[in-house]
Amino acid sequence: MKIFVKSRDINISLHILVWSTLLFLPYFVSTADHDYKIGAIPGLFFTISGIIHAAIFYSNAYYLYPKFWNKRFWWLYILSIILLIITSFQLKYHIMATWFPEVQKDVTNYKFVFAPSIGILIISLVYRKVIDKINSEKEQKEKHAEQLRTELKFLRSQISPHFLFNVLTNLVSLARKKSDHLESALIKLSDLIRYMLYDTQGEKVLLSKEVTYLSSYIELQKLRFGNDVLINYNISSDDETDHYTIEPMLLIPFVENAFKHGLGGIKQPLIDIQLSVNKNRLVFEVWNQSDHEEPDTAKDESSGIGLANVRSRLDLLYRGSHTLNVSDHDNVFHITLTLLLT
Numbered sequence: 001m002k003i004f005v006k007s008r009d010i011n012i013s014l015h016i017l018v019w020s021t022l023l024f025l026p027y028f029v030s031t032a033d034h035d036y037k038i039g040a041i042p043g044l045f046f047t048i049s050g051i052i053h054a055a056i057f058y059s060n061a062y063y064l065y066p067k068f069w070n071k072r073f074w075w076l077y078i079l080s081i082i083l084l085i086i087t088s089f090q091l092k093y094h095i096m097a098t099w100f101p102e103v104q105k106d107v108t109n110y111k112f113v114f115a116p117s118i119g120i121l122i123i124s125l126v127y128r129k130v131i132d133k134i135n136s137e138k139e140q141k142e143k144h145a146e147q148l149r150t151e152l153k154f155l156r157s158q159i160s161p162h163f164l165f166n167v168l169t170n171l172v173s174l175a176r177k178k179s180d181h182l183e184s185a186l187i188k189l190s191d192l193i194r195y196m197l198y199d200t201q202g203e204k205v206l207l208s209k210e211v212t213y214l215s216s217y218i219e220l221q222k223l224r225f226g227n228d229v230l231i232n233y234n235i236s237s238d239d240e241t242d243h244y245t246i247e248p249m250l251l252i253p254f255v256e257n258a259f260k261h262g263l264g265g266i267k268q269p270l271i272d273i274q275l276s277v278n279k280n281r282l283v284f285e286v287w288n289q290s291d292h293e294e295p296d297t298a299k300d301e302s303s304g305i306g307l308a309n310v311r312s313r314l315d316l317l318y319r320g321s322h323t324l325n326v327s328d329h330d331n332v333f334h335i336t337l338t339l340l341l342t
Helices: 002-023 025-029 043-068 074-099 101-105 107-176 182-199 207-228 252-261 301-317
Strands: 230-237 270-278 281-289 322-329 332-340
Touching (some): 002 025, 002 043, 025 043, 043 074, 043 107, 074 101, 207 230, 207 252, 207 270, 252 301, 252 332, 301 322
Parallel strands (some): 230 270
Antiparallel strands (some): 270 281, 281 332
C-alpha cells in the first residue's frame, strides 16, 4: 500500500511539474518588453491556451477514453473527441477575438493557435495507451505473484503432514520395541514441531536453523535404527553461514526419501548425507542404497510427495539459481542440490 501511494504521489508531482513548465514557459524564455511572446503568440494567450490543452488532455485520458473506448461505444468516443476539439477551437477563437485581436488579424498564426489542440489529443491518447499497458502488466504480475504465493502455501501445507506421518511411523516402531529411546525421540519430535509451527511462517529462515532442524531429524532416525543402519552426516561451512537464509523445510524431503527407500530389502543399509556451504553456494548431497527388486506395491502412496514437492518449490523460489541432479545407478540413489543462497 505504501508503494502504491508513493508511486501515485510521484505521478501527480510529475504531472504538476510538466504542466507548470508548459504554462509558464513564456515567462522563462521571453521578456516583458516583448509581451512574453513565443513567436507571435503573447505569453498570456499561450498560458490560457495551455489551460485549455490541459483540459483536453485530462478529459480524454481520464474520462472519455476509459469510459467510451470499447467495442460497443467506440462511435460515441469518436463523437466526443470531435466535440471536444471543436469546443476548444471555438473557445480559443473567442478568447483571441476578445482579448488578442492582433493575433486574430494574422491568419498565419492560426496553425499555432488551433493545431496544438489536436496534438495534445494525440499525446493524451498515447499516454492513456501506455498507462493502460503498464497497469495491465502490473496487474498480471500481481496475479502471477499471488498465484505463486498460493501455490507455495499449498506446497508448504503438504510438507508438514507428510513429514509428521513419517516421524510418527518411526515413533510407533520405537514403541513396539519398547525402546528406552522413545522419550528422547518424543522430545526431539516436539522440537521439530515447534520449528514447523513457529519458525517456518516467514518466507525464509536462517540456514543455521534449517541445519539444526535437519540434524534433529537425523538424530531421531539414529534413535530409531541404532546400529542397524549406518548413517554418515557431515556439515562443512564457512564463517558466514549464520547470515544466509533458505526456504524452510527444503532439504528434509531428500533425507526422508533416503530413509524411506534406502532400507527395505538391503542387508547393510548405508545413508550418506553431506552439506557444504562456501560463500553463498550450498551443496547438499544424499546417497542411499536402493533395492530395485523391491516391488512398487511395497511403497506407500505418499512416497512421491516429498521429492515432487521440493522440485516445485525450487522451481518457484530458486529458478535460475539452483541445480538438482538425481541419479540411480548400481543400486545407489544419489541426489545433488546446488543452491545460491541469499
